[in-house]
Amino acid sequence: MQLKKSLWHAISRPVSVAPLATFRFIFGVAMFISTLRFLWMGWVYDHYIAPKLHFHYFGFEWIEPAPAWALYAIHGLMLLAALGMALGYRYRLSAVLFFLCFTYTELIDITYYLNHYYFVSLVSFVMIFLPAHYNYSLDARLGKVQAVRYVERWQVGIVRFLLAMVYFYAGVAKINDEWLLHALPLRIWLPAHNDMPLLGPAFNYPLTAYVFSWAGMLYDTLIPFFLLNRRTRPFAYIVVLFFHGVTGYLFQIGMFPLIMSASVLVFFSSEWHERLWQRYLPGWQVATQAFRPASFPRLQYAFWALFVCFQVLFPWRYLLYPGNLFWNEDGFRFSWRVMLIEKAGTATFFVRDRQSGHEWVIDNREFLNTHQEKQMAMQPDLILQFAHYLHDYYEKQGVADPIVRAEVYVTLNGRPSSLYFSPDLDLSRLEDSWAPRRWLYPAPPLQEPPFQGILNIF
Amino acid sequence: MKKFPQQISLAIIVLAYLLGLTACNSKKENSPQNFDRRGLLENVANNLISPAFDSLHSEAKALQAATQNFVNAPSLGTLEALQTQWIQTYTTWQSANMYNFEFLIEPNTLDKSLFEEIGAFPVDSALIEQYISQGDYSFANFNRDTRGFLAMDYLLFRTDGNQQAIVDAFTNDNKRGLYLKAVADHLLAKIEQSRNRWLEAKASFIANDGTDAGSSLTLLFNQFNLGYERIKNFKLGIPLGKRAPLTSPAPMYVEAYYSGISLDMIRANMKAIENIWRGVGADGQDGLGFQDYLLAVPGGKELSDNTEAQLSIIYQKLDALDKQTRLSTLINTQYQAVEALHNEMLKHTRYFKSDMSSLLGLYITYDSGDGD
Incomplete structure (x- = not known):
């Protein structure tokens, strides 16, 4: 009984809505810029309009690209919705629109699949149900929603969970012999970037690839915990900036490093976020001490518990398949395997x-x-x-x-x-299905001893 | 405060590591994997691409002059001179026809790459005859298969070798000569345009020495591969009937069908591709090429060996074809021998294409990465 009570308390006790509001703002601005960049690069045409055929997601074979004008209209709508989210203006509608438009465009062609697009879809889905506009928003200032200062703890926590999950699973995915014992693929990728200022010359040495592989694995798996801990948080954030700075420079991963670096701020404390708003946008806080519990608590708790369970379990489905995961790709996607092979x-x-x-x-x-x-x-x-x-x-x-x-x-x-x-x-x-892909030949073994070339320094 | 010294010592270790490796780097010439990418680009730009465009340009000028001579006074003598010059110019083209960089296309025009502008085959002979009879030499249309090198192949050669008939055709209809002249002029103009744009772009081409999408190395890699695949798909695949909707071999679709020099051109083209692979310049000097880059990365030796082995098989199949016989005839008489060449080229694709780019860490397309 006591346990149940304390669990209940841990989930639903009142916490400041400020971190959630900051995240809403950051996410909205980031999505606005991403969408603008996508349009600017001409990718709407290149990705969706020009190709003769599109590769479909399993179960979404019925999704076809809308006519060109409609695709541009959808991206226009996405811009407005992202802005609406950032400002907290007609927030729920904005969040729903953004989720639908973004997810639809992602579902058009699976060859453009990126883990971070999947992440954006997940986050924007969750955001629909979060009270991110209950304060520090136009909705609150205009009285479209009754402003509060406190919301239930899980409503901020679930965003932190999603971010932590991405890092943690990206790190766990790196715990394999090719990444750690062979420094692959970094041993291939790093020398190709030996023109990077300062770090570049070191990339010619296999040892650097080993250092980066291990550091990358440790960073991804451990950073969520260091971010959660109040004392290690500032140092952890500096590491986050360094890590995303380097990977953003090295690899063509677009907006992702920027989005993550900014989103991770959600781990900072309520007070930190309240001060942030106070300092930069003081007028946006609607003064109140009110707390609003989640609506339909039983339904919501049940649903989000299932959601979290699914997210925690789904990346492990590869264990049910025989053979080399990287070769067969049974259960490779939707599992935060980023820059892995x-x-x-x-x-x-x-x-x-x-x-x-x-x-x-x-x-x-x-x-x-x-x-x-x-x-x-x-x-x-x-x-x-x-x-x-x-x-x-x-x-x-x-x-x-x-x-x-x-x-x-x-x-x-x-x-x-x-x-x-x-x-x-x-x-x-042959039909593709959830069944193991037994029609593939097995992966050839890696023909080199572990720690190849690591002493190749002098 | 207690953490502070630890952070400083960490920073010192990292710095020392970097400085240490950098220092080693400057001391030793042959440090692991420090391939001179800029050197490769310099070699390819200065010793392969520039000479290719230069000789193509001067040969195209000579072709224009020979065309003028022939049109002014059609005779067996002037025809033969022109034919010889055409073969010479077209052979030079085989060393330049893979450099179809987008930045060589005149901006804000409807122009396509140089290959599409002047290298299209098979030509539409009926349409050429129609334009001639209409006296239309404007080329103000998108039928690029009515001009370029292979339009001259059609106008200047006959498969039956009846030279007099060719001369007569020009003597009897001066519109034919005007069309031929227009083709030669257009050819030179397009080549001049590309060459000028290349000379302008060369310095920035060399300077863009990274490995990301859009870097010169990936652009070169793409053109190199497209050039290779053009031999396989267009010069062999189509005439062999390998492309839908053909249901039987189509020997008349070979490159240079009328002059019958298809096999020589395949060989010259293949040699030019091979020179990019090895980094061999127009003067025969062996400089830095893709192969040298491969040899500088782990696993590259094996791929280089495999590539060499398959290349020699391709040349064996090419040598097995009778040089005295036209490719269009061989397709009828020795289909399997020609098909074998095509098959070996197919097998080779992976070495040049995915294996090499993967091992070198080249980004072939934009937006293909994914990261944390």
Whole structure:
């Protein structure tokens, strides 16, 4: 009884809404800038309008890109919604719109999948239900919502949970022999950036890749705990800035380092956030001491408990599959495996008329853009999707129930490339599912001793 | 306050590490993996691309002059001179036709890459004849298969080798000569344009020596690969009937069908690709190329060896084809031998394409990364 009570208290006791409001502001501004950048780079056209075909998410095969004008309108709406979130203006509506628009555009083509896009979808979904506009917002100032100072603790905590989860799982994913004992793929990636000022020359040495691999793993797994602890927090934040600064410089990961660096501020204390608002936007605080408990508490607690359980368990699903995770990619996505492997493939497709036996070689570029081709050529589910597309396309052209086969060579973490599966398989007869991909050849072993080249200093 | 000294000592360790490695770096020439990317770009720019555009340009001028001579006075003599010059110019083209960088395209025009502007094949002979009969030499249309090198191949050669018939065609219809002249002028103009833009861009091409998407190395890598695939897909795949909707071999779709020099051109083109791989300049000097870069990274030796082994198989298959016979004939008579060359080129793709970019850590496209 006592335990239940203290648990209840830990979850629902009143805490300041300020950290949540700051996060709302940061997230809204970041999404506004990201969307603007996306439009500016011409990616709406390149990603959604120009391609002949799109690769679908499992279960979302019905999602097709809207016409060009509508896609631009959706991005315009996304800009407004992000701004609405930042300012806390018609917040719930803004959050719902942002979540729907963003998630829809992400679902159009899986080859553009990034863990951080998935993260944005998750966060914006959760934000719909959070009282992030209860203070320090236009809604509160204009009286559209009754301002309060305190909300339930889990309503701030769940945002911290999501951020901590990303770091922690990204770190756990790095606990594998290739990352730690072989410093792969950093041993490949770092020398390619030896022109970086200051750090660059050190990248030529394998030892640096080992140091970075271990540091990266420790950073990702441990940083959430150092951020949660009040005493280590300021130092941890400096490390966060350094880490995202370096990775942002080294790798083409766009807005992500900036978004994370700013979002992590949500770990700071209520007082810190209240002072922040007081100092920079003093007029935005509506003075009140009120506390508003969550509505429909039983329903919400149950739902969010399930949500958290799902998030905690889903990344582990790979344990249910046999074989090399990086090779087979059974359960690879939606699990915070970020910048984890260097993988590439070359896929040559052959389409054969089942009756006449005449066989053509496919020039992938006729159907796919460079990015789609690159992603498809190393991911088994996308290879199948493309094969099925080719089957249907050529069947429509009058080829009798085409046999689609492919010669795919994949290289993983610097291994010499090897055949991904039998070139004689009729891919048009294979379906992707939750079942293990037994049609793939097993991953070739890494042909080098651990700690290769680590002493290569002098 | 107690933490402070610890932080300082950590900072000192990190600094010492960096300084230590940097110091080693400057002392030793052959430190692990310090490949001179700028050196590669300099070599390719100065010793491969520039000479390629230079000789293409002077050969195109000579071609224009020979065309003028022939059109002024069509005869067996002037025709032969022009044919010889055309073969010479077109051979030079094989060392330049892979450099289709986007920055070489005249901005704010509807122009396409130099290859698409002057290298398109097969040509549409019926449309060429139609333009000639209409006296339309404006090229104010998007039918790029009615001009360029291969339009001259069609106008200047006959598969039956009847030279007199070619001369007669020009003597009997001066519009034919005007069209031919327009093609040669257009060819030179386009080449001049690309060459000028290259000379302007060269310095920044060399300076852009990173490995990110948009860096010169990735741009070169892409053109190198596209050049290779063009041989495989267009010069061999299509005439072999490997591309839908062809249901049988299409020998008339070979490159340079009328002059019949297809095989020589494949060889020259392949050699040029190989020179980028090895970094061999126009003067035969072996400088830095992709192969040298590979040899400087772990695992690169094995890939380099595999690449070399497959390259020699490709040359074996190429050598196995009878040099005295036209490729279009070989496709009819020795289909399997030609197909074998195509197959070996297919097998080779992965070495140049995904294996190399992966091992070198080149970002081939924008927005392909994902990070924490």
